Amino acid sequence: xxxxxxxxxxxxxxxxxxxxxxxxxxxxxxxxxxxxxxxxxxxxxxxxxxxxxxxxxxxxxxxxxxxxxxxxxxxxxxxxxxxxxxxxxxxxxxxxxxxxxxxxxxxxxxxxxxxxxxxxxxxxxxxxxxxxxxxxxxxxxxxxxxxx
Amino acid sequence: xxxxxxxxxxxxxxxxxxxxxxxxxxxxxxxxxxxxxxxxxxxxxxxxxxxxxxxxxxxxxxxxxxxxxxxxxxxxxxxxxxxxxxxxxxxxxxxxxxxxxxxxxxxxxxxxxxxxxxxxxxxxxxxxxxxxxxxxxxxxxxxxxxxxxxxxxxxxxxxxxxxxxxxxxxxxxxxxxxxxxxxxxxxxxxxxxxxxxxxxxxxxxxxxxxxxxxxxxxxxxxxxxxxxxxxxxxxxxxxxxxxxxxxxxxxxxxxxxxxxxxxxxxxxxxxxxxxxxxxxxxxxxxxxxxxxxxxxxxxxxxxxxxxxxxxxxxxxxxxxxxxxxxxxxxxxxxxxxxxxxxxxxxxxxxxxxxxxxxxxxxxxxxxxxxxxxxxxxxxxxxxxxxxxxxxxxxxxxxxxxxxxxxxxxxxxxxxxxxxxxxxxxxxxxxxxxxxxxxxxxxxxxxxxxxxxxxxxxxxxxxxxxxxxxxxxxxxxxxxxxxxxxxxxxxxxxxxxxxxxxxxxxxxxxxxxxxxxxxxxxxxxxxxxxxxxxxxxxxxxxxxxxxxxxxxxxxxxxxxxxxxxxxxxxxxxxxxxxxxxxxxxxxxxxxxxxxxxxxxxxxxxxxxxxxxxxxxxxxxxxxxxxxxxxxxxxxxxxxxxxxxxxxxxxxxxxxxxxxx
Numbered sequence: 001x002x003x004x005x006x007x008x009x010x011x012x013x014x015x016x017x018x019x020x021x022x023x024x025x026x027x028x029x030x031x032x033x034x035x036x037x038x039x040x041x042x043x044x045x046x047x048x049x050x051x052x053x054x055x056x057x058x059x060x061x062x063x064x065x066x067x068x069x070x071x072x073x074x075x076x077x078x079x080x081x082x083x084x085x086x087x088x089x090x091x092x093x094x095x096x097x098x099x100x101x102x103x104x105x106x107x108x109x110x111x112x113x114x115x116x117x118x119x120x121x122x123x124x125x126x127x128x129x130x131x132x133x134x135x136x137x138x139x140x141x142x143x144x145x146x147x148x
Numbered sequence: 149x150x151x152x153x154x155x156x157x158x159x160x161x162x163x164x165x166x167x168x169x170x171x172x173x174x175x176x177x178x179x180x181x182x183x184x185x186x187x188x189x190x191x192x193x194x195x196x197x198x199x200x201x202x203x204x205x206x207x208x209x210x211x212x213x214x215x216x217x218x219x220x221x222x223x224x225x226x227x228x229x230x231x232x233x234x235x236x237x238x239x240x241x242x243x244x245x246x247x248x249x250x251x252x253x254x255x256x257x258x259x260x261x262x263x264x265x266x267x268x269x270x271x272x273x274x275x276x277x278x279x280x281x282x283x284x285x286x287x288x289x290x291x292x293x294x295x296x297x298x299x300x301x302x303x304x305x306x307x308x309x310x311x312x313x314x315x316x317x318x319x320x321x322x323x324x325x326x327x328x329x330x331x332x333x334x335x336x337x338x339x340x341x342x343x344x345x346x347x348x349x350x351x352x353x354x355x356x357x358x359x360x361x362x363x364x365x366x367x368x369x370x371x372x373x374x375x376x377x378x379x380x381x382x383x384x385x386x387x388x389x390x391x392x393x394x395x396x397x398x399x400x401x402x403x404x405x406x407x408x409x410x411x412x413x414x415x416x417x418x419x420x421x422x423x424x425x426x427x428x429x430x431x432x433x434x435x436x437x438x439x440x441x442x443x444x445x446x447x448x449x450x451x452x453x454x455x456x457x458x459x460x461x462x463x464x465x466x467x468x469x470x471x472x473x474x475x476x477x478x479x480x481x482x483x484x485x486x487x488x489x490x491x492x493x494x495x496x497x498x499x500x501x502x503x504x505x506x507x508x509x510x511x512x513x514x515x516x517x518x519x520x521x522x523x524x525x526x527x528x529x530x531x532x533x534x535x536x537x538x539x540x541x542x543x544x545x546x547x548x549x550x551x552x553x554x555x556x557x558x559x560x561x562x563x564x565x566x567x568x569x570x571x572x573x574x575x576x577x578x579x580x581x582x583x584x585x586x587x588x589x590x591x592x593x594x595x596x597x598x599x600x601x602x603x604x605x606x607x608x609x610x611x612x613x614x615x616x617x618x619x620x621x622x623x624x625x626x627x628x629x630x631x632x633x634x635x636x637x638x639x640x641x642x643x644x645x646x647x648x649x650x651x652x653x654x655x656x657x658x659x660x661x662x663x664x665x666x667x668x669x670x671x672x673x674x675x676x677x678x679x680x681x682x683x684x685x686x687x688x689x690x691x692x693x694x695x696x697x698x699x700x701x702x703x704x705x706x707x708x709x710x711x712x713x714x715x716x717x718x719x720x721x722x723x724x725x726x727x728x729x730x731x732x733x734x735x736x737x738x739x740x741x742x743x744x745x746x747x748x749x750x751x752x753x754x755x756x757x758x759x760x761x762x763x764x765x766x767x768x769x770x771x772x773x774x775x776x777x778x779x780x781x782x783x784x785x786x787x788x789x790x791x792x793x794x795x796x797x798x799x800x801x802x803x804x805x806x807x
Binding site for chain 2: 003006009010013014017018021024025027028029031032033034035036054066067068069070072088089090091093094134
């Protein structure tokens with residue numbers, strides 16, 4: 001091979017790898033991303049039951065019910081709409097009534113939400129940014145730390 | 149008083165950094181030797197000043213001086229001594245001070261040990277270091293000053309976030325920063341080379357040890373962070389593809405590419421432009437990482453409350469340095485002469501493939517990490533990109549690289565023979581296939597990926613051993629000769645074997661925990677038990693708990709195997725003074741074949757406790773392998789050829805020409 005051919009073959013090889021990777025990335029992005037919603041825009045945006053989403057809001061005071069077993073259910077609210085979330089597992093340490101929460105799971109046919117993940121936080125003053133912004137837009141009063 | 153000395157030293161350091169940036173750069177452009185040398189003393193002075201500032205802040209933490217706002221917000225007098233020290237960098241301001249301290253340490257190391265560098269190159273490298281230092285010192289002084297006082301001083305502090313009160317996390321930031329910031333040296337060398345318009349074998353010899361050191365620290369820093377996440381967070385996982393984790397993985401991927409491409413520049417005088425670009429990209433990704441972690445623009449499970457104004461400042465620093473370096477690159481790269489030729493199948497070719505795959509993998513991580521931010525800016529949709537995306541993209545991209553790793557060292561420079569390389573690797577190939585079939589046969593029910601993954605891991609480990617065996621002519625020469633060769637082998641050759649073998653060990657650990665782990669979530673009353681893998685865990689009961697700065701409950705769990713008692717595990721629920729913030733401590737029984745991992749959760753209905761348990765097979769191989777990789781890096785770095793440094797430039801060029 002001449003110098004030019006060698007260089008050309010390497011550039012083509014590189015582009016082929018890059019192209020394959022780009023295809024892979026686009027394919028993966030189209031199939032795996034999850035959208036973030038609050039209870040009130042859940043109805044507006046028409047999320048179908050079974051579609052995997054993140055649901056965020058405040059845990060309504062007095063709504064947490066334990067049992068049976070490791071089941072927990074609680075109500076997530078953005079002061080406009082509410083939705084009942086059920087979760088099987090261990091709640092993060094900083095999960096509290098009246099505090100912000102982000103859960104991940106699917107909407108059920110009956111309008112309730114089954115979460116398989118309740119997101120933990122490392123810091124009691126930390127609130128996920130999307131949640132803080134969505135709640136602020138809806139005029140929900142936030143506690144210390146959420147106002148950034 | 150001591151605090152004011154520290155504050156004063158910090159402000160002086162800004163001035164010294166400005167001098168270190170301008171004087172040597174001007175000196176090098178005009179050929180003024182005195183100004184070029186000024187960079188050396190400025191770099192040393194800058195380190196001393198920042199060290200004084202850092203010591204002053206540490207002093208304020210140790211004596212719990214709550215009149216310093218930073219200490220008040222992040223410390224508490226009842227905190228154990230180790231965490232009073234680590235509390236210095238357990239907050240934003242202090243961690244940025246640690247960042248510039250390590251930067252100044254690297255700068256002074258170049259000043260001290262760079263005696264064999266040409267004066268002009270050393271001056272320019274130090275000037276670039278000075279510019280980076282200046283930017284971050286200004287950032288600290290203007291937006292994140294740790295020395296501000298409060299009046300009147302409070303009696304007690306707010307305490308350090310309890311989950312940061314952990315030995316692994318005490319040392320995680322210094323190692324990670326040593327890695328991030330170490331890449332600034334490669335960056336500085338790249339910018340200096342672009343200004344000079346000259347990259348040669350000698351340049352690569354100077355860049356390699358610094359990059360290798362940064363790579364080692366990044367490796368061990370990432371491993372420590374993942375180890376911490378594994379046993380402190382109580383989620384049973386070791387990697388979550390979280391933006392903060394990705395921020396450390398991206399520079400690691402590019403640094404790994406860089407230590408390989410720099411070899412090509414040194415040995416074959418090829419890939420010069422590419423290597424300079426990689427040096428710029430590696431540090432740029434460190435800056436991006438710092439930005440992502442410190443600005444809070446991305447939602448991360450590891451994120452702490454942050455101030456967006458600081459994010460903007462770092463974003464400006466980011467644009468100036470990355471934009472400036474890339475502009476310089478676009479303008480000057482043509483002046484770097486292209487070097488040696490090679491065939492696609494050759495040692496160089498395999499290293500190019502390594503670079504290509506690592507960079508593409510890094511790109512996939514980059515897209516996944518920043519896509520939510522881009523999409524929200526464009527149309528306001530709020531999304532998250534989770535592990536499924538990364539597993540689907542990163543896995544297939546990195547797999548061919550893993551397959552290629554053992555082959556590379558068996559290809560000759562310039563023109564290699566793939567058939568010959570595979571013939572020499574036949575034993576490793578046979579053993580890897582055997583491992584794959586063994587896993588396939590033993591696995592009762594399980595994914596098909598497991599035998600493939602384990603075969604790949606075995607291929608890496610046996611491939612590395614074959615490389616070693618070939619180097620010492622094992623079984624082809626008398627054993628005594630092989631032994632002699634082993635003792636005479638350059639340490640960097642051993643380092644390669646360990647790093648590649650370590651990668652295989654990490655791979656085995658990742659495959660095992662990803663595919664074979666067992667999770668059990670149950671509500672247990674005292675006396676009840678549940679099966680977890682081969683073990684049976686019985687909840688004995690709970691008792692109250694009192695620590696130095698917390699109180700809580702401890703749950704006791706008896707672990708048995710086939711009726712024989714193995715160990716009693718304690719999982720704690722702690723409430724920390726003074727905030728009352730709750731944390732959970734995992735009960736962990738560690739063995740190489742697999743960990744038993746017990747987390748006591750909330751009280752469930754009728755007096756039971758929710759308990760989450762995992763059996764995590766071979767998970768410790770992940771950190772063991774990372775340690776092996778780290779030791780490999782350390783061995784290479786201790787190689788005489790690295791330690792003595794590069795020979796004089798002219799000699800080096802002749803030596804390469806003679807090869």
